[in-house]
Amino acid sequence: MEIIDYLGYPFIQRALIAGCFIALACSMLGVLLVLRRLSLIGDGLSHVTFGSVALGLLLNVYPVYISLPVVMASSLGILRLAEKGRIYGDAAIGIVSSVGIAAGVMMASVSGGFNVDLFSYLFGNILSINNTEVFSTAVLSAVVLLTIYMYFDEIFSITFDEEFARASGINTRKINSILVLLTAITVVLTMKVVGIMLTSALLILPAATAFQIARGFRNAMILSSVVSVISVVSGIMVSFVLNLPTGASIVLLNFLIFVTAFFYRTCFRTGHSQGR
Amino acid sequence: MPAEVIKALDLSHSYNSAEVLSGITFSMKRGDYVGLVGPNGSGKSTLIKLILGLEPPSRGSVEVFGRGHKDLTDWNRIGYLPQKINFFNPHFPSTVREVAALGLISAKGPARTPGGKRAAVDHALELLNIADIGDRLIGDLSGGQQQRVFIARALVSGPELLILDEPATALDPETRDNFFSLLSELNKQKNVSIILVTHDIGSMGKFASKLMYLDKKIIFYGSFDEFCRSDTMTQIFGPSSQHIICHKHG
Numbered sequence: 001m002e003i004i005d006y007l008g009y010p011f012i013q014r015a016l017i018a019g020c021f022i023a024l025a026c027s028m029l030g031v032l033l034v035l036r037r038l039s040l041i042g043d044g045l046s047h048v049t050f051g052s053v054a055l056g057l058l059l060n061v062y063p064v065y066i067s068l069p070v071v072m073a074s075s076l077g078i079l080r081l082a083e084k085g086r087i088y089g090d091a092a093i094g095i096v097s098s099v100g101i102a103a104g105v106m107m108a109s110v111s112g113g114f115n116v117d118l119f120s121y122l123f124g125n126i127l128s129i130n131n132t133e134v135f136s137t138a139v140l141s142a143v144v145l146l147t148i149y150m151y152f153d154e155i156f157s158i159t160f161d162e163e164f165a166r167a168s169g170i171n172t173r174k175i176n177s178i179l180v181l182l183t184a185i186t187v188v189l190t191m192k193v194v195g196i197m198l199t200s201a202l203l204i205l206p207a208a209t210a211f212q213i214a215r216g217f218r219n220a221m222i223l224s225s226v227v228s229v230i231s232v233v234s235g236i237m238v239s240f241v242l243n244l245p246t247g248a249s250i251v252l253l254n255f256l257i258f259v260t261a262f263f264y265r266t267c268f269r270t271g272h273s274q275g276r
Numbered sequence: 277m278p279a280e281v282i283k284a285l286d287l288s289h290s291y292n293s294a295e296v297l298s299g300i301t302f303s304m305k306r307g308d309y310v311g312l313v314g315p316n317g318s319g320k321s322t323l324i325k326l327i328l329g330l331e332p333p334s335r336g337s338v339e340v341f342g343r344g345h346k347d348l349t350d351w352n353r354i355g356y357l358p359q360k361i362n363f364f365n366p367h368f369p370s371t372v373r374e375v376a377a378l379g380l381i382s383a384k385g386p387a388r389t390p391g392g393k394r395a396a397v398d399h400a401l402e403l404l405n406i407a408d409i410g411d412r413l414i415g416d417l418s419g420g421q422q423q424r425v426f427i428a429r430a431l432v433s434g435p436e437l438l439i440l441d442e443p444a445t446a447l448d449p450e451t452r453d454n455f456f457s458l459l460s461e462l463n464k465q466k467n468v469s470i471i472l473v474t475h476d477i478g479s480m481g482k483f484a485s486k487l488m489y490l491d492k493k494i495i496f497y498g499s500f501d502e503f504c505r506s507d508t509m510t511q512i513f514g515p516s517s518q519h520i521i522c523h524k525h526g
Contacts, residue, residue, distance in 0.1 A: 035368060157381050160368060163358050164429075167328045168381045169351030214369040215413065 006240060015126045015246075018134045019232040021141035022193050023202070025186045027228035028148050030207035031221050032179060035159050037089070041078060041180065042200035044093035045187040048074040048100030050196045053121045054107040063121065064136075067188045074100065075180035124195030124247035126236065137189050144182045151175060156217060193232065194247035202228070205254040212261035227257050280342070281306050281437050281469045282327060287336035289322055296322050298493050300336070304486075306436070307467045309459075311480030311500075314490035320473045321359060323490065324441055327471075328356060340437070351382035355435030357426055357443050364422070366415040372425050373397050373410045379432035387433065400432040403458060405451075419446040427455065431462075438462070441473045456483055481522065 006012050033039055052070040056063030074096050081092035108118060120128075129137075148155065154175050157165040166172050183203075190199045206228035207220070214220035235250030242249075280303045287300035297319040304310060314320050325331040327338055329345030340348055376397045386392035401407040404424040414422060423446045430438060438459070444452045460483050462468040474480060480487055481500040489496040489503070489512065496508045503509055504522035 035365070153381055156374075157378050160370060160375065160378060161358070161364070163330060164356060164378065165381070166330055167351075167354070167356040167358075168379075169348065170381060211367070211369050215411075216371040217369060217374050220369045 014134045015236050018137040021138050023228035023232040025141040025144040026202040027206040027224040030203040031224050034207040039204050042203040044097035046196045046199035047097040051100040051104035054104040058107045058111045072184040075184035126193045198251050201251040209258040209261045212265040283339045290334045309463045309470045309485045311484035311487045312473045313477045318491045352433045353436045355430035355438045357430040357440040359441045376428045379429040400428040404428045438470045
């Protein structure tokens, strides 16, 4: 059986379509988050996702319906805590993240322990995605990408130098809120692809790879997208062909590309300053 | 259009209940070139932040181009160079051209089009003599080159008011002289108003039309000649300062 034959399977097609949309959203946001030293916000919000999925399963409601508003509210909570709570962003992420995990464990315990459903969200299973999920993933990812496109200049400006952006009349509070809300949507979408445990990898690794070789900001965004889509598509195919876990395959392929880019930069472009 | 570019009235600011600026009242007219000097911790950068709306005043008000910050829409009329040490991430994967173009974020009209943007960036890079490094990454440049890129970012929109917080830091003597000449040219030929924060009070006499000496409040605000003749100067710097500082003038 050849690769082209696998593409005939509807579940593979669904996984590839949803995976590509999510890969694009993650890679774009990842560049912004890593440069703003908010890499671990994906990790923190995925822990909140764990809590909200457990709540959804406990209430017998489709978990995404609970996760989306809860994680979006938590993302704004992190932002406000960092602004008003006299703490840095990493501490704010740590607080929200640990509360999310604790709430999840508590609810899993109340509902009689961890069940198969909860584990499927922890480690993801994109091959089981249905048509409705593909549609909602495509729509939400398109919203994320369109918003980044619309606010690209403002987002670039606050990412490079927030003080200068404010002195240029940009409403940085609004743009920051948009950025964390987009991250929240993306994290919820990503749990189906690589699972809650590995969400931050899909945000960080393509961006980190791009920074090894990028020759500009737009160039970094494009490279990150290419790396992300390649790793998701190849991860899905490899995992199906070799009967391996999909989420882990995507993350490990991502890491492999990162290592290649890292060695390429250190061996052939020693004068280049990125990725330090 | 109001004659005053900046009008501050009884401006005060506190950090954690410690007052760092108190009762600042002054106005600055179009074409004024003000050297803002004072010892470390005197509130120079805080005053700049209050003027730009980066910090809210604990008391008083400030207007730029006749408007409070909430009503101000023409942010492209202001060019700003922050203190470099506060903000720059040297690993940022951004080219010189991309960084310089950030100064056009609030631009209106032709400067927002791709062609207009390109032309404005080209012009700013040429002014600072860095057109040849436009495609290089900002992190790969020397400190002096980086500073010139940030100056280009402040100038790219053709601002009517330039606010520069210690711009000569990291510049070599030749580049610093060229830069000060460029500022004088912009001030004299295009009537650009300038506030320049510096520790080099002596060289301000050569360029600035006014001097503001700040130490949590305004100690002196007037021309450099007035400053040299005033008792304030000897009170601050001692009796021999007259010769040392004012000697450089002209």
